[in-house]
Amino acid sequence: MEILRTMPKHFDVVYVINPYMEAGLGNVDKRKAQEEWDALTRLYEELGVDYGLLEGEEGLPDMVFAANAALTFKGPNGEKSVIISNMEKKERKPESAHYEKWFRDHGYTIYKLPAHLSFSGTGDILYHHDRSFLWGGFGFRTSLETHREVERITGLEVKSLRLIDPWFYDLDTCLAPLTEDTALVYFKAFDEASQELIRNAFSDPIELTDDEARNFTCNSHHLRDRKIMIMNGRSPRVAEELQRRGYTVHASPTDEFLKAGGSVACMKMALV
Ligand code: ARG
Numbered sequence: 001m002e003i004l005r006t007m008p009k010h011f012d013v014v015y016v017i018n019p020y021m022e023a024g025l026g027n028v029d030k031r032k033a034q035e036e037w038d039a040l041t042r043l044y045e046e047l048g049v050d051y052g053l054l055e056g057e058e059g060l061p062d063m064v065f066a067a068n069a070a071l072t073f074k075g076p077n078g079e080k081s082v083i084i085s086n087m088e089k090k091e092r093k094p095e096s097a098h099y100e101k102w103f104r105d106h107g108y109t110i111y112k113l114p115a116h117l118s119f120s121g122t123g124d125i126l127y128h129h130d131r132s133f134l135w136g137g138f139g140f141r142t143s144l145e146t147h148r149e150v151e152r153i154t155g156l157e158v159k160s161l162r163l164i165d166p167w168f169y170d171l172d173t174c175l176a177p178l179t180e181d182t183a184l185v186y187f188k189a190f191d192e193a194s195q196e197l198i199r200n201a202f203s204d205p206i207e208l209t210d211d212e213a214r215n216f217t218c219n220s221h222h223l224r225d226r227k228i229m230i231m232n233g234r235s236p237r238v239a240e241e242l243q244r245r246g247y248t249v250h251a252s253p254t255d256e257f258l259k260a261g262g263s264v265a266c267m268k269m270a271l272v
Contacts, residue, residue, distance in 0.1 A: 003044075003268040004066055004102065006054040008037045012061040013260050017089045019167050024259025033256035037064075040252045040264070043230060047250075049223065051268070054102055060095050064257070067172060067266035068092070068123040068141075069099035072108070073154045074272050081109040081272070083153055088118035088141045099269070111153050117146045123170035123266055125150060125158065129179050129224070132156075137171025139163040159201075161194040167214060172265050176218045182206065182245060184220070184238065186213035206241045216254070216263035232263050 011033055013024040044051055056063050068085055075081040082103045087093045103110060113119055120141035125134050136147040136158040147158040161171065165188060168174040174189035181204040187195050188210070198205065208217050215234035222229055229242055233251030242249050254263040 001050050001052045001271055003049065003270055004052045004054065004099075005041075005268050006056045006064050006066045008033050008056065008064045010056045010058050010061055011064045011257070011260070014061055015091050017062075017091055018169050018261040020259065020261035024261075028256050028259055030256075036253055036256055037267075040230075040254075040267070043250055043252050047223065047228065052102075052106075052271070054098065057095075057098055060092070060098075062092050062260060062262075063095045063098070065123075065260070065262045065266045066099070066269040068121045068170070069095060069269055070103065070121045071119075071125050071150065071154075072270060072272045073156070075109055076155065079109055080107060081111065081154075083111045083113065083119070083121075083150060085121040086113050086115065086117060086119045086146075088120065113146060113149055117143050117149060119143070119146045119150075120170055122270060123172050126171055126175065126177055128177055134158045135171065135175060135177060136160050137163050137175075140166065140169040159197060161197065162191040163189055164191050165189045169261075170266070172219055173216065173261075174213060174218050176220060176222060176265070177202075178222055184208060184218045186210075186218060189213070204245075206238060208235075208238065212238055216258060219263035219265040221264045221268065230264050232258070 012028050013021050071083045084100050124137040124142040134156050138144040139162050147160050151158050168189035174186040176184040183202045183205050185205045186208045212235040217235040217238050220229050220231040227247050229247050229249045232254040239249045
């Protein structure tokens, strides 16, 4: 199984915990959300992506954004392992227990962080393309100290990047590391030192405009070893840039989910 997805039956925008939700509040077309989710399901099936499913829970409308639930990694003897999130927002805190149960039932070794350390899971921690280290976002949903804990637990270095723009509250909204040279990046979301770290790491970054970034272009799903990108179809220029670099790009609209501040990448949890 490559990814875990949560069904959108209870998805909605009923509170505001990021700037996108202001306009989204009470405006979700639930039928359309289900249709978008189903179209994405069909695409995963066409592409042969093996996914697990969680039902979702009433009263947890953001649970569909599975990326925030945890970070999976391989333990020292190759064992499937997971660090469960500590959501910063009280509205989302109860999600963790449901995901934890799923991981337990599927044979994962479970790690937890001290309660005072916030952790947004793979929203804020991304693997470098070769999995040799991790990129970590901090400033909104994850504490800097959490990065050090993640290093201790996974044995992988975390390169810490400070997020400074509330529209880009999770790292997966403004960075997508793709290869040794290439990443999708929205530089303005980072402080200067972090921008420099990213520039030094990627010789061929695809830099996003404000518009492309707010349309969640970074929040695309990269099928790592297959040079396939699943995007929400709102940034044709970036799709072309990727095609020029040998990617096959699939568009799958996520308009309803954008109202909650999420898209393709965060609508799944990557599994090891
Ligand atoms: N409404 C959700 C929140 O604010 C959206 C989460 C999107 N997740 C992400 N990894 N970008 O928590």
